[in-house]
């Protein structure tokens with residue numbers, strides 16, 4: 001397998017894995033009442049965001065852009081894929097906002113927002129993978 005595509009896959013696994021995990025981590029750290037590992041270690045979510053999710057996102061987008069330039073692909077599926085990737089980037093940024101909000105105040109509404117972002121992420125990651133693997137148009 002070409003090394004650039006391998007790099008793209010490795011970065012994707014790290015990025016998508018961290019993105020699916022982050023909303024659950026933030027929601028767990030915002031839960032009040034019982035003892036919670038994530039609630040007692042709020043800096044863990046920031047560490048996963050800063051040291052895993054963000055570098056993996058930069059690597060995934062950089063290697064994807066290099067693949068696109070090297071192979072000169074201008075197919076419609078790639079344009080639509082870039083739109084679903086933009087939705088992933090938006091959710092990434094929203095996870096950062098939730099982490100900052102969580103550090104100021106623990107609120108029940110935060111857990112609802114985590115659920116919404118988690119759902120949006122599952123749909124956009126699924127759509128991206130379907131577009132690139134099925135290449136429907």
Ligand code: HEM
Nearest residue numbers: 008012016060061064065067068073085125128129132133
């Ligand atoms: C700006 C971001 C991205 C760009 C520019 C990009 C671009 C590309 C390009 C040009 C290819 C080669 C396609 C081919 O050889 O037919 C590719 C492969 C692939 N990309 Fe991305 N990509 C990006 C992000 C993503 C994301 C976020 C995912 C998954 C969630 C993803 C999943 C894949 C997969 C699974 C392949 C392999 C497809 C195959 O070999 O048939 N990419 N990408």
